Amino acid sequence: MSSDTSVLDVSHLDAGYGELQVLSDVDLRVDPGEYVAVVGPNGAGKSTAMKAVFGLADRLDGSITFEGTDITALPPEAVIREGMSYVPQSGNVFPSLTVAENLRLGAYILDDPPEERREAVFERFPVLAERLDESAGTLSGGQQQMLAMGCALVLDPELLLLDEPSAGLAPDLVDEMFDRIDAINEGGTAVLMVEQNAKEALRRCDRGYVLAQGENRYEGSGDDLLDDEEVRRQFLGG
Amino acid sequence: MGLAQNVVFGLVTGSYIAIAAIGFTLIYGIVNMINFAYGEFITIGAFVGILASGTLSLPLPIAALVAMVGGGLVSLVLARGFFTPINHTGPVPLLLTSIGLGLALRNAVRLVAGRGARYFDTSATTYRFEGLPDLPVGSVDLLGNLFVTSLQLVVVGSAVAVFLLLYTLLTRTDVGIAMRALADDEDLARVRGIDTQRVRDSVWMLAGVLAGLAGVLIGIQTNVSAGIGFSFVLQILAAAILGGAGSPYGAIAGSYVIGLVLALSTAFLPSGMTGISSAIAFLVLVIVLLVKPSGIAGREVREA
Numbered sequence: 035m036s037s038d039t040s041v042l043d044v045s046h047l048d049a050g051y052g053e054l055q056v057l058s059d060v061d062l063r064v065d066p067g068e069y070v071a072v073v074g075p076n077g078a079g080k081s082t083a084m085k086a087v088f089g090l091a092d093r094l095d096g097s098i099t100f101e102g103t104d105i106t107a108l109p110p111e112a113v114i115r116e117g118m119s120y121v122p123q124s125g126n127v128f129p130s131l132t133v134a135e136n137l138r139l140g141a142y143i144l145d146d147p148p149e150e151r152r153e154a155v156f157e158r159f160p161v162l163a164e165r166l167d168e169s170a171g172t173l174s175g176g177q178q179q180m181l182a183m184g185c186a187l188v189l190d191p192e193l194l195l196l197d198e199p200s201a202g203l204a205p206d207l208v209d210e211m212f213d214r215i216d217a218i219n220e221g222g223t224a225v226l227m228v229e230q231n232a233k234e235a236l237r238r239c240d241r242g243y244v245l246a247q248g249e250n251r252y253e254g255s256g257d258d259l260l261d262d263e264e265v266r267r268q269f270l271g272g
Numbered sequence: 273m274g275l276a277q278n279v280v281f282g283l284v285t286g287s288y289i290a291i292a293a294i295g296f297t298l299i300y301g302i303v304n305m306i307n308f309a310y311g312e313f314i315t316i317g318a319f320v321g322i323l324a325s326g327t328l329s330l331p332l333p334i335a336a337l338v339a340m341v342g343g344g345l346v347s348l349v350l351a352r353g354f355f356t357p358i359n360h361t362g363p364v365p366l367l368l369t370s371i372g373l374g375l376a377l378r379n380a381v382r383l384v385a386g387r388g389a390r391y392f393d394t395s396a397t398t399y400r401f402e403g404l405p406d407l408p409v410g411s412v413d414l415l416g417n418l419f420v421t422s423l424q425l426v427v428v429g430s431a432v433a434v435f436l437l438l439y440t441l442l443t444r445t446d447v448g449i450a451m452r453a454l455a456d457d458e459d460l461a462r463v464r465g466i467d468t469q470r471v472r473d474s475v476w477m478l479a480g481v482l483a484g485l486a487g488v489l490i491g492i493q494t495n496v497s498a499g500i501g502f503s504f505v506l507q508i509l510a511a512a513i514l515g516g517a518g519s520p521y522g523a524i525a526g527s528y529v530i531g532l533v534l535a536l537s538t539a540f541l542p543s544g545m546t547g548i549s550s551a552i553a554f555l556v557l558v559i560v561l562l563v564k565p566s567g568i569a570g571r572e573v574r575e576a
Contacts, residue, residue: 090459110462120463128456135449142446143465185464 040065040099041193041224042087042118047096049086055094056082057248064193064226069219071239071256073232074269079248080228081123084197087226088120089113101192115143119186123197123228126182129171133162133181136170140185147188155184158214176207180214187218194218196227200234212238232270236260244269274406274416278539279532284424284493286531287431292486292504293511293523294438295479301455301518302475305355305366309374310483310508313350314501315381317343317484318491322390332394332492339484347480348473356472374502382498389495392488397422412540427489434482435524442520447474455518507534507550510557515568522569529556529568 044062048055056079064070072080085091087098089110098106100116108116127136137155141147156163159180165173170181179199186194199215200208212234219225229235236242236256244252244265252265259265292314299307307313321339324330330338354373358365400419407414441448450471453461461468483501490500511530515522530553537549560567 088463090463110459111465111467114463114465122460122463125457125460128453128460130456131449131452135443135452138446139449139453139461139464139466142450 043099048094069225069240071235071242072228074245078245117192119191120195127170134166140188193224274413277418278535282532282535286528288489290524290527295482297512297523308370311501311505312377313483314487318487318496321488336488340481343484344477344480351476389497392492519569
């Protein structure tokens with residue numbers, strides 16, 4: 035256990051939606067500046083794990099600690115104030131709001147959002163600066179994903195939760211998206227990413243978890259998991 | 273009386289319906305409920321205005337402000353008491369609760385205030401435009417002599433002020449942008465750190481403020497009685513749906529369509545048939561919905 039030093043420590047977590055339990059006894063850990071990927075088949079509970087950490091799914095048992103603070107009972111609107119941002123897989127921008135309004139709500143919890151944070155987002159995603167007054171619903175899938183990340187990064191979070199960032203992107207944009215995530219992580223932000231594209235995610239991350247049927251199956255460095263015979267056979271298609 | 277005069281009447285009616293319909297449609301879009309008690313919010317606002325101007329002898333603009341504050345508080349308290357606790361149960365229980373609450377409030381007001389009509393103590397200046405050509409087409413005069421009263425100008429002017437302030441609120445302030453965000457996606461609003469209950473409370477306040485203003489404006493045009501708000505609730509509903517339920521700008525457009533249809537059908541239907549002018553307004557609603565189910569400004573209703 036390293037709850038003293040880790041950014042996020044999920045311990046023995048049971049979670050789900052009302053009566054429906056999806057996760058049982060899940061452990062996840064993210065150390066400062068670390069890039070952690072969670073992979074596994076459809077329905078493994080990967081997205082539920084993210085939602086449970088952020089407070090959008092019901093935590094039934096276990097504990098979630100963020101930078102030493104117990105956040106197990108906190109709703110999303112409180113979790114974000116602890117210094118963690120979450121980019122959902124779909125519905126991650128407000129389609130009828132403009133790009134500028136979306137970014138403004140990204141910094142909603144700050145009384146006086148520093149202008150340089152917005153500038154930093156534009157530096158990372160220049161296309162957003164060009165389309166400030168357009169409604170987010172008119173952006174392409176890739177641009178919406180950038181806007182969603184921009185909204186999360188405006189807060190300069192300690193930890194960024196990404197749910198399937200490559201989902202729905204054209205194949206040639208997937209690599210670009212992973213490069214951007216690498217860059218965010220190299221800037222010092224810890225990343226916890228759920229990904230369907232398991233091979234690419236494990237290749238990029240520092241450490242990975244394999245989740246199946248709502249339980250931890252394997253844990254290790256990305257390279258070790260990629261090399262593991264069992265993981266390859268069961269989860270990476272040989 | 274020519275067409276032009278009736279257009280004036282229609283714009284006045286459309287103006288107070290629009291103020292109320294904005295409040296109604298914001299509740300629909302953001303709290304996700306059809307609030308049938310909204311007519312009673314208007315009635316209560318109108319009576320607060322009558323109290324302030326009659327009993328307390330406050331000047332009319334101040335009385336209107338008192339009615340707006342009163343309407344906002346009453347709306348928030350009623351919402352907290354009756355709607356917020358069952359917010360999670362979905363639109364149908366909320367609708368039924370609002371019908372029951374409206375019935376109870378209507379009769380409570382009747383019990384306290386009696387059946388009679390009250391009047392605002394107003395003095396109006398009438399501006400007459402005489403000597404205008406009639407421009408007759410068949411039996412209808414397109415122009416003709418017309419008059420506008422200062423009270424009518426107050427109603428239309430208040431509506432325009434409300435539209436501008438509403439636009440500013442919804443596009444320039446954090447709480448206004450958060451309201452629109454909540455209408456888009458409640459989960460994402462929470463992920464952004466928005467306290468959704470506080471935003472809903474603000475929406476209830478705003479809707480009540482608008483109901484209070486609408487109540488006073490209807491009151492100075494006609495009179496104030498226990499059933500005054502209820503008599504408008506179907507027209508407000510029609511205007512909101514016509515404009516695209518949940519869209520405040522659509523509700524404004526819908527309100528003027530309803531106002532004009534009411535005025536023109538009253539004026540130009542054969543004398544025995546003027547009673548069906550509201551029916552004509554609903555006929556317009558049905559036709560619009562058949563042609564464009566999402567309303568004038570609306571997103572697809574199915575997606576909502």
